[in-house]
Every structure is written in C-alpha cells, then in structure tokens.
Amino acid sequence: MKISRIIVAPHELIHACRTVIANHGRFITMVASDECGREIDRFVVRYIFAHDGKSMLNVVESVLTESNCSYPTLSSMIPAASWAEREAHDLFGIFPEGHPDLRPLVLHDDWPEGVYPLRKDYALREKQERDSFSSWSYPKVEGEGVFEVPVGPIHAGVIEPGHFRFQVMGDSVLHLEAKLFYTHRGIEKRSEGMSVVKGLYLAERICGVCSVSHALSYVQAIEQISETRVPERAIFLRVLFAELERLYNHVGDIGNMCAGIGYAYAVNHGAHLKEQLMQLNDFIVGHRFLRGSIALGGVTEDITEEKLRYIETTLERVKKEFNEIVEQILSHDIVVNRFSNTGILSERIARELSTVGPTARASNYDIDVRRDLPYAAYDQLVFEVPTFMEGDVMARFKQRFLEARQSFQIIEQVINRTPKGDIRVPIGDLIPYSFGIGMTESPRGENVHFVMVGENNTIYRYRVRSAPYANWPAVPICVPGNIIPDFPLINKSFELCYACCDR
C-alpha cells in the first residue's frame, strides 16, 4: 500500500482535505501526536484518507505549535472526524476551532482539567485525583410526558460497561445519548517506548474477539515501515486465521441477535455452532480466540496438511448446520416481524459517519478492505462482497449470514491453494520516526492501526481506530423512533465491542 503525504499549514487543512475528498478519498480517521521528542514544535495532526481500489492512502499533515495549538475543525465538513477531534482534545489538549460538540469523550468529566495524558511529558503511571461530583452534560428533551431512562454502565448480563440515556415518551424513544469509554485502559500511552515485538502482544489484547484482526493490522503497519516481504505461505495462513475469526464471530452473532427477542432455539444452536468453531481454533493454534497466531514477518506456527483437512471436514459439518438454522430463523414470522424495519441506518448517515464493516454494507455502503485495499492473500482469492439496501436489523442479520458463507468459500480456497515454503522472515531494523498504517477487515469492519516508530525499534506513537470506534456514533442515531424494548435487539445487530472502542 502506498502512502502519499500532503503537508500543509493548519489554516490550509480544510482546503487540503476538501481536495482529497473531491478526489474520492474516504475519510478514515485523524491521528494526533506529540512529537517534541524529534525536535518538532510540537503536535502533529494527520487526517488519513483511503483511495479504495487504488491501494493508496492520503495523509494530510499539519504541525501545531505549543503556543498556538488550535486548528480549524473538520467535523462540520466530515461528521466522522468529530470523535477523533474530541479525543485529541481530551488527550493532547489541542483545540479544534469551531467544533460543534467539544464535550469530553475519552476522559470523563471527573478527569481534572488541563491534564493531558498522551503528551510526552506526562509520566506513564502518574495518578490523578478524580472529582466524582462533576456532572455529565448531555442534550435533553423536555415537555409533558417526557421521561428519562438511565441504563448502565453496569448491566444485568455479563457484558461490557456503557451508559445509555433514553429520553422517552411512553415506550417510544425520542433521543438516545450514549456514554462510552469506561474501559479506557490507556493502551496507546502504555505502548510508547515498548519494543515493536512486545507491542504485538499488546495489540492482540485490545479486543477479545478481534485478536487476529488487531494483530494483523499492527504487523502490517510495522512491515510497511520495514518494507518486509512476507512469505507466500504466511500470507495465506493469515487469511485462514482472519476468516476463522470472522466465522466464529458471525455465527455467534447470528445466534446472539435472537437473544434480543427471546428466541431461545436460535440462541442455543448459535452458541453450539460457535463453540464448535472455537474448539477448532483451539485445535489448530492452541487458543480459542486464535491469539498468538500472527507474528511480525509472518505467522508463528505452521499448519500441517492433516490440520488443514481437519478444518475442511469440521467446516463442512458446521456449514450444513448453519444453513439449516438460519433457514429456520428466517422462516419464523415473529422473527421476521421483529427484525424488519427495526433500527434503520440510512445510507446517507452510514456514509457521513464513515461507518464500516457489515453495518455499512447492510446500509448499501459498499466498502470492504479485503477487496478495496487488499492485504495478505486476498487479491489472489475469489470472493464476493454482499450488500443490502434496507439498513435495518434484518439486513444486518442477512449480511452476516452471507458474509459467513463467503468465509466458508475463502477458507476452502486457502486450504487447497496454500503454497509450500517459509512461514516467517525477520523484519530488520526500522528507520526512526517513520510511520506505517495497517488496515484489516475484522468481523466488525476495518481496524486501522497507525504506528510511528522511535529509536531502537520502539513504538513512538500508536493509534488504533477500531471498527466499533467508527460505528458506535451510528447506534444512537438509529434508535429514536423505535421503542425501548427494541433497543437490545438493535444494539445486538451492530454487535459492537466496547473494549476496542475505548482502548
């Protein structure tokens, strides 16, 4: 993948980005960094755009001085940039002028003002006194019969923390405000100064269910810097792991969506199939979530011919059962009624918020990193990218089903076409202060990792734009107009992870 850099002054940012968008650049994220260590005064903002189909990224860069660390906001032109700019405001204290909503995002209101943890002069283990009485401000709906329903951050099921404020009239939702980032672990701060080898372990642990995708994004960013050519066999095995990850997620999610409507038959059969796939993962790499399978410059372990055949027979069985269950689910008229026209994400909003993955594709936003910016061996494999027009829960359900069917096909091709050879090459030394951007398609959409290396093969700045980070802003927009009992279903249909959004 080629990266072309455009370096401009802060006041030219808007103009430069508009030009890139006019040339069909798709906004991905904004990465801020504090680069005082390399004698730059002091902050750099980088807006990343992808040119789908051309295997090219555009990075629009601008340096902000410490004395005047403000820049014109792009959020009014690119709504998707809003979160990234708010995050940079929280963590670096750089100020997007004219931003429509600069409330705290990552660090909640109890965090002291004027303390910016991602600046280089902030020590890793520095503790802050929290003001637990500070209040959270959010838009409110007022009027007769309007009530507010607070939910979370602790939920009844064993799930991750997120706080939701429903403004309701009876059971109809008028407005929903989501407060996330309860599990902000400071992974990006922790990575700074770590060796790139150790960084891989950190990347794998950003999220439980997208381990392979995060690890792959990370190693691709590093390999881009070192210009490593990964052996053929390794790139095919990478595809195998990535698709096995997609499969167990999609199969599990399909069953799990039915939990939102209490359809126990589908929930349990989905869980049963997911378990079979996870035991398969355990058998081939020794980890149910496929952790430790990806290595810098290749993969950690070779998969024997015997194991490949075992995968083939297991998947054959799972596929048959999977088709039967989905057929059963889709012929149930209560399921069809509950799924259809619930939680509609319109194509316009899907595009404006730069949503990704099955969510985007179910709203007719046809993007898929595997096809548009191919990595690993995807350019040598044949597969289709299904899309749907409706953008409702039903579309997202069917989207996962069709994508899982493609994954079965991709794995079949990998099993039959993986060439012999090495599985790993050393990556060599990295040029200090160069950066790479790794992008992969996880089960939830594209995971983008920006890695800038420092001296002695260490990480200087690491920024992760996970798929849930891109999709979360779309969830509260889909809910108004539906009723509260439909929220769990809508939320499950997006199946977004909190941990890899919060990092």
Place this chain on the structure above:
Amino acid sequence: MIHVLLEILQVIFIIGVSPLIQGIVKRTKAILQGRQGPSVWQPYYDLHKYLNKDEVLSIHASWLFLITPYVVFVTMIAVVAMIPVFITHTLLSFTGQLMLVVYLFGLSRFFTALAGIDTGSSFGAMGSSRDMFVSALAEPVLFITLLAIALPMKTTNLTLITSRAVTGHSPLLSPTFYLAFLAFLILVITETGRIPIDNPDTHLELTMIHEGMILEYSGKRLGLMMWSAWIKQAIMFTLLLDFCFPWGISLVVHGSMLIASFIMVFLKLTVIAIVIAFVEMSYAKIRFFRIPRLLSAAFALSIISILTNFLL
C-alpha cells in the same frame, strides 16, 4: 370434617407443588434447547435460598413496597382456596366466584405495579407501565373468556362449574369448548408472563414486564413474589384443567377415587407444563405494540364462543 381437611389439603397441594411445575417448565425448555438444565427441584432450592437471605431495601422504598409481597401472596392463597383441584368441593364456594377471581388477580397486579414505581427505579416504572398496558387489555378479555366458559354451565360458582363439567356431556363435541379453550390458552400465557408476551428468563432489563416490576426486591420478599407468581401459574393451569379437561376430578369423598383423582391431576399439570414449554420454545417475543392483536384474537374467540353457545 373430612371435607374441610381435604379442602385444606387441596390448598396446600397447589402452594406446595407450584415450584415443581415451574421446575418442569424450565427443565423441559432446557432439554428442548439442547441443554441439560437445572433439576426440576431447583425452584425449591431457590425459594429456600431467598427465604434465608438478608434483604437490601432502597432508601426510597415506602410501606407500600414492604407490604406488597404479603398482599400478593395472601391474594393468591385466597384464589387457591376457591378452585377445585382433585375434589370439586372448595374452602370458599359461592355464586359470582369467577368474578372475584378476576378481581383478586387485579388486586395483586395493582399492588405489584405500585411497588414497581415506588422505589423510583426506571426499570420498575417501565415494567409497571407495560404491565398496566397489557392488563388493561387482558383483564376484560379474561372476563369475557370466563363468561364464555361459565355460560354453558349456567353458573359462576366454580364448584358447580367443575361438577357439571365432570358429569355433563363430553365438551369435546361442542365448538364452544374449542373456541373458549383457545382463548383461555392465550390468557394463560399472558397471565403467567411467558413468551411471546413476556420473557421470564431474560436478563435484558429494557425488555422486562413482570421481572422489571420485581427487580428491586431481594431476600424474603423476592422469594414471596416469585412464589406468588408460581402459584398464580399453578392456578391458571388448574383452571384450564377444571374447565376443559375435568376428567378424573372426584365428586365425592371416597378413598380410592381420591387417590386416582390425585394422580390424574398431577399428571395433567405435568402435561400442561410441558405443553407450555413447547409453546414458549417455538415462539419469540412479539413486538410490544403487537400484544393487543394477540389479546383481541382471544377476545374475538370468546365472543364467537358465546354466540355459538346461543346459536347451537
């Protein structure tokens, strides 16, 4: 004397066996889902646990919240005292009994809904508001359905209805029976808070109806609320048996007949529990605002049943 003893035994039987019925429903559902599931005795262990546990009470809870479990429990026992189980005689028996059953259910529901709002928790209030929405429709339908059943028997006294059902012609020949039976089945599912109306097994607070109202309870009071719900379920099942499948209910106090009738009732309750589990497994929860349609179907069925009764 022996009558009174048997009638008291009947009440104790329903109260005592109600957790087992719940256990059978749960176990059957687990097996249908391909799980092993908890033992059928689990509800007894749960009850034992709750009744021996400390309570956590919200500081906002008023006397209303505190007395509700007792009101609900006593109401349910009062209803149990009125329904024939294995003999047609009951502790309380008078004309208009059927109406009182409906109103006693209403009383317990009224208190449960108030207790749901009392603590100020948003889930409790949501549960109460939804339960009121459902019951505003379910109550008149229950009334009409019971009327449809009472009409061919020409009485509203439960003892008489049951004894006439036992001695009379087989109801299986009459279309009135099938229509009223279907309507009553829908009501049994509504009143016991099962899928497709409500989901008793859910952990999703936002979708709860009955569970939402009792979410703030813990310890003894939670135990009583759960037990009351199970007793109500046993009552609904028994009423269904009394009206539609009364065979084997003993009319007179006679040793061997009583034993036979006792075994019959137990078997029939088990069968109903299994049938309900099958119904729950084959459906998903319907959209909340679709509940009126289901209940209006029950309403229409009972009206047609009443009409056929006059026409045929």
